[in-house]
Amino acid sequence: MSGEKAPGGSMDGSDESGVVxxxxxxxxxxxxxxxxxxxxxxxxxxDLEVDRAHSVMLAEQGIVEDDTAGSILTALDAIEVxxxxxxxxxxxxxxxxxxxxxxRIGEAGGxxxxxxxxxxxxxxxxxxxxxxDVLEALETTLAxxxxxxxxxxxxxxxxxxxxxxxxPAQPTTVAHWALSYEGAVRRxxxxxxxxxxxxxxxxxxxxxxxxxxFEIDRERTADLLGFDGIVENSMDASSSRDFLLETTQALxxxxxxxxxxxxxxxxxxxxxxxxxxxxxxxxxxxxxxxxNPDTLELVRAVAGDAAGGVQGxxxxxxxxxxxxxxxxxxxxxxxxxxxxxxxxxxxxAAGAVATADWNEDALAAEAGDGFSTATGVADLLxxxxxxxxxxxxxxASAAQRAAKTSGETASSAADGGGDYDxxxxxxxxxxxxxxxxxxxxxxxxxALDPAKSVASRDSQGGPAPEAVxxxxxxxxxxxxxxxxxxxxMAEALEAAHTALREEVNDYV
Numbered sequence: 024m025s026g027e028k029a030p031g032g033s034m035d036g037s038d039e040s041g042v043v044x045x046x047x048x049x050x051x052x053x054x055x056x057x058x059x060x061x062x063x064x065x066x067x068x069x070d071l072e073v074d075r076a077h078s079v080m081l082a083e084q085g086i087v088e089d090d091t092a093g094s095i096l097t098a099l100d101a102i103e104v105x106x107x108x109x110x111x112x113x114x115x116x117x118x119x120x121x122x123x124x125x126x127r128i129g130e131a132g133g134x135x136x137x138x139x140x141x142x143x144x145x146x147x148x149x150x151x152x153x154x155x156d157v158l159e160a161l162e163t164t165l166a167x168x169x170x171x172x173x174x175x176x177x178x179x180x181x182x183x184x185x186x187x188x189x190x191p192a193q194p195t196t197v198a199h200w201a202l203s204y205e206g207a208v209r210r211x212x213x214x215x216x217x218x219x220x221x222x223x224x225x226x227x228x229x230x231x232x233x234x235x236x237f238e239i240d241r242e243r244t245a246d247l248l249g250f251d252g253i254v255e256n257s258m259d260a261s262s263s264r265d266f267l268l269e270t271t272q273a274l275x276x277x278x279x280x281x282x283x284x285x286x287x288x289x290x291x292x293x294x295x296x297x298x299x300x301x302x303x304x305x306x307x308x309x310x311x312x313x314x315n316p317d318t319l320e321l322v323r324a325v326a327g328d329a330a331g332g333v334q335g336x337x338x339x340x341x342x343x344x345x346x347x348x349x350x351x352x353x354x355x356x357x358x359x360x361x362x363x364x365x366x367x368x369x370x371x372a373a374g375a376v377a378t379a380d381w382n383e384d385a386l387a388a389e390a391g392d393g394f395s396t397a398t399g400v401a402d403l404l405x406x407x408x409x410x411x412x413x414x415x416x417x418x419a420s421a422a423q424r425a426a427k428t429s430g431e432t433a434s435s436a437a438d439g440g441g442d443y444d445x446x447x448x449x450x451x452x453x454x455x456x457x458x459x460x461x462x463x464x465x466x467x468x469x470a471l472d473p474a475k476s477v478a479s480r481d482s483q484g485g486p487a488p489e490a491v492x493x494x495x496x497x498x499x500x501x502x503x504x505x506x507x508x509x510x511x512m513a514e515a516l517e518a519a520h521t522a523l524r525e526e527v528n529d530y531v
Contacts, residue, residue, distance in 0.1 A: 249519025
């Protein structure tokens with residue numbers, strides 16, 4: 024996007040430089056390299072709104088005559104109707120719009136640029152557009168949290184295997200798994216909300232970087248554009264892009280969360296634990312029996328794109344002196360690409376979670392795999408007086424025995440008998456005493472049962488249904504609060520847009 028604006032040029036816009044460049048800077052091989060006009064289509068609407076707010080303020084302050092302001096505002100309306108593609112050639116959208124205004128109403132159109140630079144103008148346009156994009160990204164985090172919470176509500180007692188290092192570790196529930204991601208996405212939402220607060224400050228009026236000699240009202244333009252306040256220091260206002268970096272970092276963090284959800288669902292689909300809806304799957308071009316979770320593979324890949332956006336933006340910004348430098352023209356693209364990719368990935372992830380079908384039988388059958396209830400047995404022995412490390416050693420020995428004999432007696436393996444036999448043998452080896460000397464056999468049987476094992480883990484935040492219930496309530500409360508905040512933000516922007524339109528109508 025733009026750099027500092029130079030005055031001059033012909034008033035008819037006929038030369039290559041438009042109306043805001045002197046002949047000295049009218050051409051040469053670098054002109055196209057400098058131009059950001061095509062990329063600036065994204066902030067075309069934002070630029071028109073910024074122009075309108077600035078023009079209204081100039082008229083209110085008596086810096087520009089009301090009639091002139093009215094002509095400028097009328098021209099801006101016509102330019103909006105014609106669209107970005109109708110703009111004359113220019114170095115950027117700001118120059119092209121100003122050129123178009125001057126072509127329509129004559130030299131007086133140049134008064135639109137009084138008391139500002141393209142430096143503060145573009146910074147304002149970026150913030151104006153980015154906050155809308157962040158609201159859209161926030162909406163996808165809310166949808167994903169709704170989907171995850173709904174899964175948790177439906178599956179508080181659906182037992183599933185839990186893993187560490189992708190190895191069977193302890194039984195848990197689908198609800199517990201879903202809420203683990205709801206908590207992560209909730210924090211992603213909070214990071215984006217915090218970033219939005221810092222985006223929603225107006226740099227307009229900072230001019231090139233050193234303010235202006237005109238008696239402008241920066242608070243007024245901020246209000247007209249729906250900003251919560253201003254970036255006070257004029258040099259900071261025009262040159263800072265930390266809000267871009269913060270937003271891109273928050274989006275990258277969210278993309279990493281999305282990648283984790285995608286990875287789990289891909290693995291679960293492979294193991295028959297979950298069936299993804301056809302809308303979020305595809306088939307092979309040659310193997311018709313296949314159902315591939317490839318939309319989620321793309322979700323997973325977006326995390327790399329977002330991390331690249333953070334790296335690219337950080338590298339662009341890291342060595343820039345104050346105040347404005349043309350490098351900033353290349354910075355914004357990283358943010359646009361990241362917010363688009365992550366928002367789309369979030370929407371897909373939310374849909375995939377909401378429409379997935381969990382195979383409760385397959386999950387239950389695997390929940391006790393790999394002696395996954397062993398920790399519960401060790402805890403039981405420790406609760407009955409055996410030092411935990413001794414209990415750990417004994418149960419580890421039992422697990423080795425169970426692994427060696429697994430499959431030899433299918434019936435005993437199915438009812439946990441094989442695991443109990445292994446425990447009895449390990450007790451004789453490690454403790455030189457029968458297992459019953461330390462713990463009631465019925466209690467051991469309960470500890471070996473995946474469902475009862477989960478039910479026993481009722482500590483705060485645990486997987487037991489009674490521990491999951493307050494987690495669901497917390498998720499619902501936080502979701503409702505964030506939905507209300509999101510709605511308030513969107514309504515504030517719409518109200519500001521309507522109010523600015525009413526002010527403009529007083530002049531046109």
